[in-house]
Amino acid sequence: MTYNELKQQESRYVMNTYGRFPIALDHGEGAQLWDVEGKRYIDLTSGIGVCCLGYNNEKIIGAMTRQAHKLMHVSNLFLTEPMVQTAKTLCTQSGMRKVFFSNSGAESNEGMIKLARKYSFDHYGAGRAEIVTLYNSFHGRTVTTLKATGQEKFHQYFFPFTEGFAYAQANDIDSVRAAVNEHTCAVMIELIQGEGGVLPLDADFVRAVEALCRERDLLLLIDEVQTGIGRTGTLFCFQQYGIHPDVVSMAKGLGGGLPVGAVMAAESCCDVLGPGTHATTFGGTPTVCAAANAVLAEVTRPEFLQSVTEKGAYLRGAILGFGSDKIQDVRGRGLMLGIVVEEDARAALVQQCIDRGVLVLTAGKNAIRLLPPLNISYEEMDEALAILKQVFCGE
Numbered sequence: 001m002t003y004n005e006l007k008q009q010e011s012r013y014v015m016n017t018y019g020r021f022p023i024a025l026d027h028g029e030g031a032q033l034w035d036v037e038g039k040r041y042i043d044l045t046s047g048i049g050v051c052c053l054g055y056n057n058e059k060i061i062g063a064m065t066r067q068a069h070k071l072m073h074v075s076n077l078f079l080t081e082p083m084v085q086t087a088k089t090l091c092t093q094s095g096m097r098k099v100f101f102s103n104s105g106a107e108s109n110e111g112m113i114k115l116a117r118k119y120s121f122d123h124y125g126a127g128r129a130e131i132v133t134l135y136n137s138f139h140g141r142t143v144t145t146l147k148a149t150g151q152e153k154f155h156q157y158f159f160p161f162t163e164g165f166a167y168a169q170a171n172d173i174d175s176v177r178a179a180v181n182e183h184t185c186a187v188m189i190e191l192i193q194g195e196g197g198v199l200p201l202d203a204d205f206v207r208a209v210e211a212l213c214r215e216r217d218l219l220l221l222i223d224e225v226q227t228g229i230g231r232t233g234t235l236f237c238f239q240q241y242g243i244h245p246d247v248v249s250m251a252k253g254l255g256g257g258l259p260v261g262a263v264m265a266a267e268s269c270c271d272v273l274g275p276g277t278h279a280t281t282f283g284g285t286p287t288v289c290a291a292a293n294a295v296l297a298e299v300t301r302p303e304f305l306q307s308v309t310e311k312g313a314y315l316r317g318a319i320l321g322f323g324s325d326k327i328q329d330v331r332g333r334g335l336m337l338g339i340v341v342e343e344d345a346r347a348a349l350v351q352q353c354i355d356r357g358v359l360v361l362t363a364g365k366n367a368i369r370l371l372p373p374l375n376i377s378y379e380e381m382d383e384a385l386a387i388l389k390q391v392f393c394g395e
Contacts, residue, residue: 003036021354028055031376033359042384043359044372049226049336052253052295054373059294060256067290074286076279082289086262089296093235096248096264100273101284105225105251106140108261111278112188112249113144115265116219117164119272120185123217130183131221134170136364138195139188139223148188151196170201173208180216186246187213188221191237195226197364198331198338203241210243219246219269225261226336229253230299230374233309233334240333253374256295260288299374308334308374311381315370318385324392331367335374338367352391358384 001009003024024036031054033041046052053060067082074080087099102108113131120128133139137150144162146154155161166184169175176187187209193199213220220243227237228250234240236248246268251261261283265272282288298304312334319330319339326349329340341349343366350368353360361369372381389395 001036006036021359023354030054030056031373031380039357041354041357041359042380042387044370044384045359045361046253046371046373047257048361049231049252049371050255051257052229052231052374053256053298054375057256057294059298060291063290063294064258064287067287071286073282075281076284080284080286080289082286082293083284086284086289086292086296089293089300090262090264093296093300094239094248094264095244095266096270097267098265098270100263100265100278101289102251102261102263102280103259103282104140104261105223105249106142106145107280107283108225108249108251108263109139109145109148109188109223110142111263111273112221112223112247113148113186114278115247115263115269115272116186116188116221118277119219119269122272124185128183128185130164130166130181130185132166132168132176132179132184132187134189134193135167136170136193136196136199137188137190137223138193139190140225170199171205173205173212176209177212180212180218184216184218186219186221188223190223190227191241192227192232192333192336193364194336194369195363197367198336198369199364200331200333206241206243210245213246220244221246222248224248225251226371227333229295230305230308231334231336231371232332233305233312235300235305237333253299254295255288255291258288258291260284260292304374311335311374311376311378312337314378315372315381315385318381319388319392322389322392324389326392328366332370335370335372335376337370338363339370340367342366349391353388356387356390358387358391 006024026036033043117129133148133150135150139145139148147161150167166179168179222238222245224236246266248264254260316330331338363369
């Protein structure tokens with residue numbers, strides 16, 4: 001079907017909840033995508049960080065296919081080897097203790113919130129359930145994670161929201177201290193505010209937050225939905241900050257394209273959620289965990305993670321090297337980058353990138369976000385960079 005034919009049927013049958021680009025994608029290979037009209041794109045989005053090993057990846061496809069032939073799904077009333085193996089790898093590679101599996105980033109954050117509140121209830125009783133998050137954060141689109149998100153524009157329409165959240169300024173430990181009170185049970189942060197504009201937190205601030213949590217017996221919750229699974233050059237971004245979180249959430253790249261999320265807990269709170277306190281039908285299902293195991297086998301290799309750091313530095317250096325007055329900065333870590341531009345100019349720049357065959361994202365008010373597959377080749381990067389240079393330098 002053509003784009004116009006698909007668009008006509010989408011308008012009739014699909015709820016209009018997304019501001020989609022005017023493209024209908026058909027297939028992909030590596031970091032390249034083709035639309036239904038045959039136009040080719042270099043993809044610097046990877047499905048908003050999900051397809052971390054690109055498209056048509058034989059290792060992921062092979063793992064999930066073999067598992068689907070054996071056992072596609074059971075329930076969490078039974079053990080399966082792929083689920084246990086995924087949990088073991090996540091724990092041994094991160095220093096965390098135990099894992100709960102979910103289906104998405106928002107679900108992972110919901111589980112993290114529930115764990116923190118039950119930990120506090122178990123130790124202190126009722127009335128100590130508030131969680132401090134940061135302004136400009138983003139934690140999901142459920143009724144609870146929308147309220148956890150520190151952006152007022154998301155607190156609309158769906159009243160009443162789940163209460164029990166307070167907000168503090170990023171990189172301002174005094175603001176966090178002021179938000180903490182006798183009702184606080186946890187502090188929840190993204191180490192790079194992705195949807196907020198690709199804004200990395202200062203290391204000194206993050207360590208000060210950890211110290212405050214230890215001082216007040218608050219759980220330190222790290223949202224790694226976008227930063228995790230090798231995206232920033234380590235398996236998890238927190239490993240670059242020298243901290244020891246109590247709970248870490250993840251999703252996106254973990255399944256390499258299949259929907260899966262997870263919540264990891266440290267020794268401090270890994271046994272808080274017992275039978276009957278939290279569950280999900282599809283969490284940890286064998287097929288997606290087989291895919292996750294294939295992803296983790298690749299992204300836990302030190303040389304692979306080093307290549308992510310090197311590719312990120314290569315892209316950042318090349319973009320800054322354009323010398324374009326349209327580019328104010330390039331920020332981020334690894335292959336999670338934000339090109340900072342004038343807010344009024346961003347939409348036109350994004351459209352020019354797409355028109356010339358490079359797919360990019362937006363974030364915050366003035367960032368063009370790059371989340372390419374972690375295994376993107378230098379040839380693919382160079383092709384994308386040549387087009388970006390044309391866009392930003394007016395060539």
